[in-house]
Amino acid sequence: xxxxxxxxxxxxxxxxxxxxxxxxxxxxxxxxxxxxxxxxxxxxxxxxxxxxxxxxxxxxxxxxxxxxxxxxxxxxxxxxxxxxxxxxxxxxxxxxxxxxxxxxxxxxxxxxxxxxxxxxxxxxxxxxxxxxxxxxxxxxxxxxxxxxxxxxxxxxxxxxxxxxxxxxxxxxxxxxxxxxxxxxxxxxxxxxxxxxxxxxxxxxxxxxxxxxxxxxxxxxxxxxxxxxxxxxxxxxxxxxxxxxxxxxxxxxxxxxxxxxxxxxxxxxxxxxxxxxxxxxxxxxxxxxxxxxxxxxxxxxxxxxxxxxxxxxxxxxxxxxxxxxxxxxxxxxxxxxxxxxxxxxxxxxxxxxxxxxxxxxxxxxxxxxxxxxxxxxxxxxxxxxxxxxxxxxxxxxxxxxxxxxxxxxxxxxxxxxxxxxxxxxxxxxxxxxxxxxxxxxxxxxxxxxxxxxxxxxxxxxxxxxxxxxxxxxxxx
Amino acid sequence: xxxxxxxxxxxxxxxxxxxxxxxxxxxxxxxxxxxxxxxxxxxxxxxxxxxxxxxxxxxxxxxxxxxxxxxxxxxxxxxxxxxxxxxxxxxxxxxxxxxxxxxxxxxxxxxxxxxxxxxxxxxxxxxxxxxxxxxxxxxxxxxxxxxxxxxxxxxxxxxxxxxxxxxxxxxxxxxxxxxxxxxxxxxxxxxxxxxxxxxxxxxxxxxxxxxxxxxxxxxxxxxxxxxxxxxxxxxxxxxxxxxxxxxxxxxxxxxxxxxxxxxxxxxxxxxxxxxxxxxxxxxxxxxxxxxxxxxxxxxxxxxxxxxxxxxxxxxxxxxxxxxxxxxxxxxxxxxxxxxxxxxxxxxxxxxxxxxxxxxxxxxxxxxxxxxxxxxxxxxxxxxxxxxxxxxxxxxxxxxxxxxxxxxxxxxxxxxxxxx
Numbered sequence: 001x002x003x004x005x006x007x008x009x010x011x012x013x014x015x016x017x018x019x020x021x022x023x024x025x026x027x028x029x030x031x032x033x034x035x036x037x038x039x040x041x042x043x044x045x046x047x048x049x050x051x052x053x054x055x056x057x058x059x060x061x062x063x064x065x066x067x068x069x070x071x072x073x074x075x076x077x078x079x080x081x082x083x084x085x086x087x088x089x090x091x092x093x094x095x096x097x098x099x100x101x102x103x104x105x106x107x108x109x110x111x112x113x114x115x116x117x118x119x120x121x122x123x124x125x126x127x128x129x130x131x132x133x134x135x136x137x138x139x140x141x142x143x144x145x146x147x148x149x150x151x152x153x154x155x156x157x158x159x160x161x162x163x164x165x166x167x168x169x170x171x172x173x174x175x176x177x178x179x180x181x182x183x184x185x186x187x188x189x190x191x192x193x194x195x196x197x198x199x200x201x202x203x204x205x206x207x208x209x210x211x212x213x214x215x216x217x218x219x220x221x222x223x224x225x226x227x228x229x230x231x232x233x234x235x236x237x238x239x240x241x242x243x244x245x246x247x248x249x250x251x252x253x254x255x256x257x258x259x260x261x262x263x264x265x266x267x268x269x270x271x272x273x274x275x276x277x278x279x280x281x282x283x284x285x286x287x288x289x290x291x292x293x294x295x296x297x298x299x300x301x302x303x304x305x306x307x308x309x310x311x312x313x314x315x316x317x318x319x320x321x322x323x324x325x326x327x328x329x330x331x332x333x334x335x336x337x338x339x340x341x342x343x344x345x346x347x348x349x350x351x352x353x354x355x356x357x358x359x360x361x362x363x364x365x366x367x368x369x370x371x372x373x374x375x376x377x378x379x380x381x382x383x384x385x386x387x388x389x390x391x392x393x394x395x396x397x398x399x400x401x402x403x404x405x406x407x408x409x410x411x412x413x414x415x416x417x418x419x420x421x422x423x424x425x426x427x428x429x430x431x432x433x434x435x436x437x438x439x440x441x442x443x444x445x446x447x448x449x450x451x452x453x454x455x456x457x458x459x460x461x462x463x464x465x466x467x468x469x470x471x472x473x474x475x
Numbered sequence: 476x477x478x479x480x481x482x483x484x485x486x487x488x489x490x491x492x493x494x495x496x497x498x499x500x501x502x503x504x505x506x507x508x509x510x511x512x513x514x515x516x517x518x519x520x521x522x523x524x525x526x527x528x529x530x531x532x533x534x535x536x537x538x539x540x541x542x543x544x545x546x547x548x549x550x551x552x553x554x555x556x557x558x559x560x561x562x563x564x565x566x567x568x569x570x571x572x573x574x575x576x577x578x579x580x581x582x583x584x585x586x587x588x589x590x591x592x593x594x595x596x597x598x599x600x601x602x603x604x605x606x607x608x609x610x611x612x613x614x615x616x617x618x619x620x621x622x623x624x625x626x627x628x629x630x631x632x633x634x635x636x637x638x639x640x641x642x643x644x645x646x647x648x649x650x651x652x653x654x655x656x657x658x659x660x661x662x663x664x665x666x667x668x669x670x671x672x673x674x675x676x677x678x679x680x681x682x683x684x685x686x687x688x689x690x691x692x693x694x695x696x697x698x699x700x701x702x703x704x705x706x707x708x709x710x711x712x713x714x715x716x717x718x719x720x721x722x723x724x725x726x727x728x729x730x731x732x733x734x735x736x737x738x739x740x741x742x743x744x745x746x747x748x749x750x751x752x753x754x755x756x757x758x759x760x761x762x763x764x765x766x767x768x769x770x771x772x773x774x775x776x777x778x779x780x781x782x783x784x785x786x787x788x789x790x791x792x793x794x795x796x797x798x799x800x801x802x803x804x805x806x807x808x809x810x811x812x813x814x815x816x817x818x819x820x821x822x823x824x825x826x827x828x829x830x831x832x833x834x835x836x837x838x839x840x841x842x843x844x845x846x847x848x849x850x851x852x853x854x855x856x857x858x859x860x861x862x863x864x865x866x867x868x869x870x871x872x873x874x875x876x877x878x879x880x881x882x883x884x885x886x887x888x889x890x891x892x893x894x
Contacts, residue, residue: 017481043596044627059664117829117864119822136832189664388478391485398492402499409499412506424503 009378016371017392023360024399030244031406037247038239038304042414045305059189061089062181062260063162064170067154069097071172072106074311078172079107081214083141087181091140093158098127098148107143111135118142124156124271132161151256152272152279159263159271167266169280171257173311175205175214183306184260187299195299196262196287199254200306201238203417204231208309216309219417221426226319228430229438230312235427236407239304239414246302250353252288253330254300256280258308265290265298273336277458278329285337288349304414320445327449328458331362335453365446372440397435404431513551520555528559544580557582561607577608587616599631606635614639618647621655629655630665637669642680645673649684652693663696670700675707682709691722698728706735715747723756730759734766745774752778757787764793772804780808784820791820795827802836806851813858825864834859834867841883849883857887 064082068075075094082092096104107113113133120129127149134142146157155169168184170176180200188195207222221228245251256279266272269290272279284300291298313319334341334357341358343350375392378384408427411418418427452458527543544560546552564573577583582604589601602620605613617639620632633655636644648655648670656663670677681697694717701710714732717725733747748770751763764782767775779801782794798805809828813821828834840852860868868884 046596046600114870115866117825117866119819119826385478388482388485391482391489395485395489395492398489398496402492402496405496405499409503412503421507424507428500428503 006381006383009374009381009383012371012374013378013384016367016375019367020396023364026356026360027403031240031403033247034240034243035410037243038410038414041304059088059182059185060166061091061164062087062185063158063164063167063263064090064092064176064181065095065155065158065162065167066092066170066172067095067097067151067158068099068103068172069148069151069154070099070101070103072099072101072103074173075103076106076110077213078170078174078176079111079141081175082170083138084178084214085176085181086178087185089164090181091142091162091164093161094141094143095154095158096143096145097150097154098146104133104143104145108133111138111141111143113141113143118161121160123160123267126153126157126160129157150274152274152276155279156271156274159266162263165263166260167263168258168260169256170308171310173205174202174257175210175216175309176258177216177307177309180258180306180308184258184303187301187303188260188262191299191301193297193299194262195301196265196291197254197284198260198301198303199242199251200258200260200302200308201304202234202255202257203238203307203309204234204312205309206312206314219419219423221418221423224314225430226316227312227314228426229434230319232404232407232427232431232434234312235411236403239407239410240403242302243304245353248348249299250348251300251302252284252349252353252357253281254284254302257310258306275458276329276332276336277325278333281329282333282336285333285340285354288346289337289340292346292349316441320448323442323445324449324452327362327365327446328453330357331450331453332458334358334362362450365443366450368440368443369447400435400439401432404428404434407431516551517555520552521559524552524555524559525562528563544576546580548581548585556580557604564607564609574609578610578612582608583610583613587613590616590620595625595628599627602628602631602635606631606638609639611639611641614641614643618644621647621651626662629662633662633665633669637672640673642676645670645677645680649680652684652696653690656693656696667696667700667703671703675705678704678707678709682713691720691725694720695722695724695728698725698732702728702731702735706737711736711741715743718747718751723754723759726751726754726756727759727762730762730766734762734768736769740769745770749775749778752782757785757790760785761787761790761793764790764797768797768800772801776801776805776808780805780812783808783812783824784815784817788819788823791823792827795824796831798824799827799831799833802833803840803848806848806855810851810855813855818862821858821862822864825859825862828855828859829864829867838867838871838880838884842877842880853883853887856884857890860887860890 064085066075066078066082079092079094094107096107113135116132116134118132118134120132127147129144129146131145132142133145142161144157144161146154149157159167166185166188168181184198184200187198204227206224206227207220208216209218209220211217221231242251242253259280261283265287266283269283269286273282273286276282287298287300313322334354337354340346340350341354346354375384375389379386379389405428408424408431412424418424524544531543544556546556560573560576586601586604586608589597590605592598592601598620602617605617614636617632617635620628621636623629623632633648636648648666652666655666670681673680678701681701684697698714698717701707701713704710710732714729717729718733720726720729730748730751733744736744748763748767751759752767754760754763760782764779767779776798779794779797782790783798785791785794798808809824812824815821828837834856837852837856840848841856843849856868859865865888868888872881872884872888
């Protein structure tokens with residue numbers, strides 16, 4: 001028995017070493033790709049015809065869909081920011097998904113909405129719609145009041161009411177930059193291949209100073225340490241993770257906080273799947289599946305210059321909920337589309353991207369947490385020397401620091417939204433600190449999500465945002 | 476042996492990572508230091524030159540005081556002067572003097588030289604700068620850029636030429652339309668926007684151009700541009716000629732131009748637009764409805780009424796909106812349409828009646844003395860109520876207003892309840 005355990009531990013150690021090597025090689029490859037892609041993109045957008053698109057009456061109209069549920073504290077800000085966008089023709093559709101607070105009444109009062117009758121075609125089946133509200137003063141704003149059905153159901157309802165060929169999903173706790181819509185539409189207009197979805201960068205709003213409630217006046221870093229860790233994570237995730245996959249035309253995740261979709265394709269795919277806790281990723285996987293089945297050319301893009309600012313959870317409880325939900329959503333999306341894994345019919349997505357997500361994203365936290373336990377066990381059983389143990393941990397930490405530093409470096413040479421010296425050094429410092437506890441606890445939450453999935457606990461974990469902040473960005 | 480090798484690999488990897496981290500750190504810090512120093516100096520220089528420019532050019536109105544702005548090429552002073560003068564140009568200081576100044580200070584020659592660079596971005600930047608400085612003398616060199624194949628260079632060149640605004644630029648763009656439009660949608664959009672910058676001058680050039688080419692792709696671009704320029708009889712004539720085009724895109728754009736015609740309306744206008752209500756392509760019918768908004772109600776209402784039952788929802792909605800805008804004279808058409816069986820069409824009509832505010836007129840008629848109008852309005856409102864479009868009626872009941880109207884509304888609601 002003891003021999004078997006020792007053999008298992010030894011082999012598991014080798015496996016962890018190899019696994020670690022493969023993951024980090026892939027990440028390094030993505031980083032290298034992103035570096036070239038971002039620098040090229042930055043140079044290109046200097047002369048990009050954004051102004052021409054803005055002036056052109058033929059730039060496709062877009063519906064901005066904002067699902068809201070009990071968001072009375074923040075809904076006005078996101079709606080105002082969306083309405084203030086620079087875009088030739090767009091409508092803002094707010095979907096009140098069975099709020100029990102004053103969200104709807106607040107919208108009615110502030111925008112002087114009146115109940116209207118409207119033709120509502122159920123291309124996608126949703127929970128009952130109780131009414132539509134509009135105002136003559138803000139003709140491009142529509143509010144839909146419906147029974148609670150979740151975010152996916154609310155988005156489907158918005159799609160049914162949308163009269164534009166494209167829609168952009170935006171979270172209620174988010175703030176679109178004025179030119180975000182025209183920038184995110186640029187690949188759609190420029191590309192010769194139909195772009196059926198496109199994602200932009202999501203940045204952390206906490207700590208940002210706002211002017212007239214909706215314009216970014218000054219970007220600062222908040223005092224909250226948890227937020228600082230998340231800022232480093234977002235920089236890493238958006239500036240090299242997604243850009244890297246985009247260059248391979250193999251994106252599997254676009255953030256539901258800020259993504260653009262071709263409406264008809266989403267309807268053909270059956271709309272957002274109700275019951276999934278991460279409707280955004282599931283939709284992207286299904287879009288790949290649909291288009292590969294149809295054997296039609298398509299692109300799903302991610303670009304790094306359209307920006308949407310969003311609230312990040314400020315305490316461990318909410319962050320844990322968010323991370324569990326994200327990981328559970330990933331598992332659901334992969335499992336519901338498991339036929340695609342190693343299926344040559346789906347090309348790179350089936351043969352490379354889906355297996356990558358299964359082996360390194362879904363299973364990753366299990367191996368990481370079990371790895372910590374086994375490595376410690378190996379040490380206590382005398383199978384691993386202290387020197388080796390320390391070296392291995394040092395390597396893991398250095399690699400983590402390297403990836404964070406690379407993310408911050410990409411930000412420095414491109415958009416540089418954190419302009420002060422102390423911003424840069426604090427972010428670099430938190431890129432180091434996150435390897436001591438934050439990363440491990442994240443793995444633990446993701447492991448919890450795996451266990452929740454296995455025992456069938458797949459409900460939506462609600463993340464509460466506290467509300468608007470003062471002028472200096474603090475609450 | 477094996478363990479030692481593993482340890483060596485790990486240590487080497489750690490050393491390599493450490494090296495990379497340090498390199499990234501140093502690169503970030505150095506970049507910041509250099510940029511900070513550069514921009515601090517540049518800010519001070521901008522301030523200094525701005526004050527000098529305001530004093531000499533704006534207040535004293537001196538003629539081209541180039542020694543006050545002379546700087547070594549590519550130095551920070553050079554960059555600051557350029558930015559300050561370009562800002563002045565944008566802020567409305569007479570441009571001719573500044574154009575001469577750019578010339579004398581060597582900027583024009585400098586950027587003209589850079590047009591020959593092999594680097595696409597350097598070329599694009601030079602074209603953009605020349606476009607903003609507006610020197611007529613650079614036109615021949617800029618026009619050569621139109622022969623390039625890179626969409627980015629082409630769009631920047633077209634934009635630069637449109638800023639300079641010279642007729643040669645306009646003619647060169649129009650002559651190269653087939654090549655330029657073949658570069659894709661981005662260049663096409665840039666083209667349409669840039670041509671608008673030439674203003675009314677572009678009309679004659681575009682209208683003349685059509686004689687030489689009948690490619691539908693180009694013609695639709697020409698017509699689209701004309702539809703955004705001020706209404707003109709030459710545009711109208713060109714559009715009229717293309718209403719019978721085989722290409723639906725061209726027919727639709729031609730209708731768009733025709734719809735912008737201003738009073739006095741040509742007598743032939745209804746005969747040009749109304750036949751296209753039966754066009755087999757939906758977006759042509761849609762444009763026809765939109766272009767018919769200036770026609771006489773009596774002549775057009777029934778024809779638009781037929782489109783209330785079009786198989787395409789956008790056409791149905793546009794037809795309903797158009798009728799609603801025609802007002803009371805279209806009431807019979809609405810009534811007939813609402814008596815039909817197509818529930819989708821009826822719902823679209825009701826929605827447009829509400830959206831356009833025509834419903835308020837209908838409610839108003841309920842309190843009026845014109846018996847015919849009152850009866851017809853009540854009938855339409857009754858049908859709307861039966862289709863669940865009752866919100867304006869209910870709101871009217873709760874608001875302050877005529878007792879007579881409220882009484883009529885109660886009758887309508889009661890009739891609906893009884894159905």
